[in-house]
Amino acid sequence: MDIYPITYIQVDLDAIAENVRIIKTLIGPHIKLMAVVKGNGYGHGSTEVAKVAIENGAEYLGVSTLDEGIELRNNGIKSPILIFTPIFPEQGENIVNYNLIPSVHSLDLVSTLNKIGEEKNKEIKIHVCVDTGFSRFGLFPDQVIHFLNIIKRRYKKIEVEGIYSHLSTANTEGHDFTRKQFEVFSDLLGNIKQQNIKIPLAHIANSAAAVKYPEMRLNMVRVGNVIYGQSPFLKNNDLNLRETWKFKSRIVSIKNIPKGSSIGYNREYIAKRDSVIGVIPVGHADGLFVDFYENHITVKTLIKNLIKDLLKFFNHPIIQKRVIVKGKSVPIIGRVSMQHCMVDLTDYSDIKLGDEVELPVRRVTASSRIRRIYFKNRQPICVEDSPVEKGNEALVQTSVPGGLVVGKD
Numbered sequence: 001m002d003i004y005p006i007t008y009i010q011v012d013l014d015a016i017a018e019n020v021r022i023i024k025t026l027i028g029p030h031i032k033l034m035a036v037v038k039g040n041g042y043g044h045g046s047t048e049v050a051k052v053a054i055e056n057g058a059e060y061l062g063v064s065t066l067d068e069g070i071e072l073r074n075n076g077i078k079s080p081i082l083i084f085t086p087i088f089p090e091q092g093e094n095i096v097n098y099n100l101i102p103s104v105h106s107l108d109l110v111s112t113l114n115k116i117g118e119e120k121n122k123e124i125k126i127h128v129c130v131d132t133g134f135s136r137f138g139l140f141p142d143q144v145i146h147f148l149n150i151i152k153r154r155y156k157k158i159e160v161e162g163i164y165s166h167l168s169t170a171n172t173e174g175h176d177f178t179r180k181q182f183e184v185f186s187d188l189l190g191n192i193k194q195q196n197i198k199i200p201l202a203h204i205a206n207s208a209a210a211v212k213y214p215e216m217r218l219n220m221v222r223v224g225n226v227i228y229g230q231s232p233f234l235k236n237n238d239l240n241l242r243e244t245w246k247f248k249s250r251i252v253s254i255k256n257i258p259k260g261s262s263i264g265y266n267r268e269y270i271a272k273r274d275s276v277i278g279v280i281p282v283g284h285a286d287g288l289f290v291d292f293y294e295n296h297i298t299v300k301t302l303i304k305n306l307i308k309d310l311l312k313f314f315n316h317p318i319i320q321k322r323v324i325v326k327g328k329s330v331p332i333i334g335r336v337s338m339q340h341c342m343v344d345l346t347d348y349s350d351i352k353l354g355d356e357v358e359l360p361v362r363r364v365t366a367s368s369r370i371r372r373i374y375f376k377n378r379q380p381i382c383v384e385d386s387p388v389e390k391g392n393e394a395l396v397q398t399s400v401p402g403g404l405v406v407g408k409d
């Protein structure tokens, strides 16, 4: 038996399952689905997401680093796993030991892998990465045929199972660059075919491209965002994707303060009336409002930020950050601190000490220290091996006495 910690993340495995089925249905039975579970499954927990994705039709998994791939294998995941980040030749041994698929753009790595393959008498699968305009990893298109021919001639233990590229702008509104990247990739695939080189898998589409441009699905798509309920469409959610994530905590203190009091660091908020202030034990260290640094300054972003700052200055409700308590949207006031934030409860007399709060903490900024609690059929399930739960005995001590009980599955 176990009890909920005060602050936790509720991950809805049924929603993840349904989102996987939605994308699988959309692409149809002949196109393979790679579920991207990098970054700890976009914060949800990579092993749990991987299991659900596979159960619901994903054939491949994608992660960034070798370590993430090894973690999945150690947790019993058997599906093919592609590693996106280039590995060093000295990591080749682990690729083979854990049966992972590296992304390759260097002959040094190919040569080392081939040697390992000869020693162990094993075929080693690789996917060749092509740079069609992202300028991160990969060969330029005009280097690929030569590269493939050398592999074919010299490195008999290497099987080029796939070839892929990554799109830069599929998530944003303009279509031109996405189309251009796809065109470059398609031309290359045409040339490869002409040379009579056979590669079973070709893939370029992320979530947005897989949804928006059916022709870019080729024979596999690599999707992350849609699995986690984030629609590639900015406005309406045509896909009916389900929400997978809720960040929850509780009100741990409520106090009455007189009009004119300043609240929190830097006196950023002054009470205009006698007020009731609630405290939630969640702050920047937990990932609340950790904003990414915007270093691409355009006139548009400058104007946007200026308007934002003006609205903030006048305390306009549009810019007001809020949490949800008992179905009501309650304003956060004052500056968020390391592990606390404060809310104005003056207008909400039915909100009491200990009430549950839902906070807008982004998936990728949420601290990995915060425990994930998995729900299946609306019931919390016990996840024995989850890395975020292991060694977290301290959480039990901070749990709410007499709080909700989580049964073992």
Ligand SMILES: *Cc1c(COP(=O)(O)O)cnc(C)c1O
Pocket (backbone or CB within 6 Å): 036, 038, 084, 166, 205, 206, 207, 208, 222, 223, 224, 225, 226
């Ligand atoms: C993250 C990633 C994806 C998935 O992108 P989404 O927009 O989340 O679908 C696909 N391919 C690569 C190489 C990635 O790094």
